[in-house]
Amino acid sequence: xxxxxxxFGGSNLKNRSDLERILRVxxxxxxxxxxxxxxxxxxxxxxxxxxxxxxxxxxxSFLEDLYLTYRSFLGEENVQLKKRVYEIQELLMGTKLxxxxxxxxxxxxxxxxxxxxxxxxxxxxxxNGVHCEEALPENFGLVTDGKFKNASVDLSASEVNLRxxxxxxxxxxxxxxxxxxxxxxxILGRGGSDYSATSIAYCLNAKRVDLYKDVSGFMTCDPKxxxxxxxxxxxxxxxxxxxxxxxxxxxxxxxVDPVRKKSIPLYIFNINTFESIDRPDTIIxxxxxxxxxxxxxxxFTDDIVVIQxxxxxxxxxxxxxxxxxxxxxxxxVNIKSVxxxxxxxxxxxxxxxxxxxxxxxxxxxxxxxxDIHYKTEISLIAAVGDGLLKKHGIAARIFTAVSRxxxxxxxxxxxxxxxxxxxxxxxxxxxxxxxxxxxxxFKDGENDEDxxxxx
Ligand code: ASP
Ligand code: MG
Numbered sequence: 135x136x137x138x139x140x141x142f143g144g145s146n147l148k149n150r151s152d153l154e155r156i157l158r159v160x161x162x163x164x165x166x167x168x169x170x171x172x173x174x175x176x177x178x179x180x181x182x183x184x185x186x187x188x189x190x191x192x193x194x195s196f197l198e199d200l201y202l203t204y205r206s207f208l209g210e211e212n213v214q215l216k217k218r219v220y221e222i223q224e225l226l227m228g229t230k231l232x233x234x235x236x237x238x239x240x241x242x243x244x245x246x247x248x249x250x251x252x253x254x255x256x257x258x259x260x261x262n263g264v265h266c267e268e269a270l271p272e273n274f275g276l277v278t279d280g281k282f283k284n285a286s287v288d289l290s291a292s293e294v295n296l297r298x299x300x301x302x303x304x305x306x307x308x309x310x311x312x313x314x315x316x317x318x319x320x321i322l323g324r325g326g327s328d329y330s331a332t333s334i335a336y337c338l339n340a341k342r343v344d345l346y347k348d349v350s351g352f353m354t355c356d357p358k359x360x361x362x363x364x365x366x367x368x369x370x371x372x373x374x375x376x377x378x379x380x381x382x383x384x385x386x387x388x389x390v391d392p393v394r395k396k397s398i399p400l401y402i403f404n405i406n407t408f409e410s411i412d413r414p415d416t417i418i419x420x421x422x423x424x425x426x427x428x429x430x431x432x433x434f435t436d437d438i439v440v441i442q443x444x445x446x447x448x449x450x451x452x453x454x455x456x457x458x459x460x461x462x463x464x465x466x467v468n469i470k471s472v473x474x475x476x477x478x479x480x481x482x483x484x485x486x487x488x489x490x491x492x493x494x495x496x497x498x499x500x501x502x503x504x505d506i507h508y509k510t511e512i513s514l515i516a517a518v519g520d521g522l523l524k525k526h527g528i529a530a531r532i533f534t535a536v537s538r539x540x541x542x543x544x545x546x547x548x549x550x551x552x553x554x555x556x557x558x559x560x561x562x563x564x565x566x567x568x569x570x571x572x573x574x575x576f577k578d579g580e581n582d583e584d585x586x587x588x589x
Contacts, residue, residue: 140170207258237283277314296337343400344411352385359434380554429571443480515557531574543559
């Protein structure tokens, strides 16, 4: 029987009654399972704050408080869990002495919330009749590329290790969010437990990955910004990957890739409205259904800066884009996207790389580039849906809707992916633009029927 991978996030672990709820959900599965668990709600942030203020940290009372969080989940003392919580005591005390936090300590400490959760949950499930073993990435060998704070999983190395380690008949609880590189912990970026779950599913060729959240799957847009959003029941892998790449917070941006590679379906459930394991809120698989609206969802990110390399002929000089990309890349800058024209090469990067980029570009000497300009205070809006390039008039509808609201579009990219059109507006115009497109495509009665079967 194939295993099934389940993941419970921090928002599913707020207090004691959440453990009961997880127990109920887990008991419904007939297959052997691997539960991937995130840190208890708020714990990752508490660990990050502790490191940010390491010089003034009262290590003893910080750990005591942390332990009390777990104690309150169980309603009683638990010596093992206390020992687990205190495993980072020496690291914290040593770091406090140095007064600075090296990367390897950062990742080890920040991932500790997950190790505490896996012990808490495995203890609780066993106590309540669901037999399972706790297993840690350092022991089963979830290998990463070693990039601190934002590592990627090395799927082929991990696959060999996990296949040897896991028995396909046992149940396990494992901490998400991190892997190991040459003996050191490396975290997978914020929200990385989704990615742990899909990577483990890849390695064990799982039947399915079920992600439990506290929101109802993907929506037609973020309900914090737009009224009248609707659930999106089905997405294909490309659509889900693009939506999370361009800002949809429900899914870690790297988590689609491992399951796509093995055609493993990904189900998303809202644990608060959970009915049964066959009724997820969103199913992500290879389905190639084109929605009536074509556009299935709209996402956005403000974490974007455009670097414009301008010159009358830049678009035609061979090798220029390669030179720019490799110079930025060799300094560790991740290029999110590129849009070129005759007179401008536009490189999209994350805000966190802006200072590094400025340092690099100020030293660049490219004769054809007459001016380098940084566009900031912008937002990138992505409209995603399979078939949008084939179906006539979709781009026109998007831009007519936006221009009707007198919003100036700063840049457009269509065609880079088969399922996405994105464009950039000033940050101050973001909400108006989102509402305009949402209204254009998702007026009442225009969304898909409530079909949650994976056929
Ligand atoms: N606990 C980590 C975070 O808050 C990882 C996760 O939740 O997936 O980012
Ligand atoms: Mg979390």
